[in-house]
Amino acid sequence: MDIVKAPKRHTLAPAKQRILETSNRLFYDEGIRAVGIDRLIAASTVTKATFYKHYGSKDRLIVEYVAYRHLLIAEELEELARTTDDPLELLRGIAEVQARYVTAPGFRGCPFLNAAAEYTEPAHPVRRAVQNHREWFHAILETLLRQIGHPLPGDAADDLMLARDGAMSGGYAGDSIAASAALTRMYQRTVEAALPRVAA
Known part of the structure; x- marks a missing residue:
């Protein structure tokens, strides 16, 4: 049935996808406000520069x-x-x-x-x-x-x-x-x- 249409999935850069998947796990498991930028960066194994390049801010990542x-x-x-x-x-x-x-x-x-x-x-x-x-x-x-x-x-x-x-x-x-x-x-x-x- 055509009633359910998922948004198109875009291929992300590996580091960007990794940050997103890490936030998906940590935000859900521990709470959004409880997980800070430094924790996300460390758990995603990216640099701070890479994080800000892809997401710019934590608020944008949350959305x-x-x-x-x-x-x-x-x-x-x-x-x-x-x-x-x-x-x-x-x-x-x-x-x-x-x-x-x-x-x-x-x-x-x-x-x-x-x-x-x-x-x-x-x-x-x-x-x-x-x-x-x-x-x-x-x-x-x-x-x-x-x-x-x-x-x-x-x-x-x-x-x-x-x-x-x-x-x-x-x-x-x-x-x-x-x-x-x-x-x-x-x-x-x-x-x-x-x-x-x-x-x-």
């Missing part, structure tokens, strides 16, 4: 980190969408992917919610990058729900977004298996609201 997280998820969902032309099957596949995130080893919650929590100003570029990701995901859910005949696809997409947020937060702070199961149930209930229309 690139959020965009990279979005790219990885978008690519995963795009690959899933290639396997089916059935919107119901794709919606269930997305539910499985989301539930699997919550119980994955090293899970520390939603990287987008984590980033938003560290940047309180709504107009900050990091917050805008987070919002772009959330709007993209909401649009996918709403479109699929509309395609399967849900009577209120926008409201249902809102419900699934909130359920996802809750599962991501609760799965990290508490019982990840229970959170994953609850998210799966929410997807199932949402789909069931449209099933009579699908059958018709």
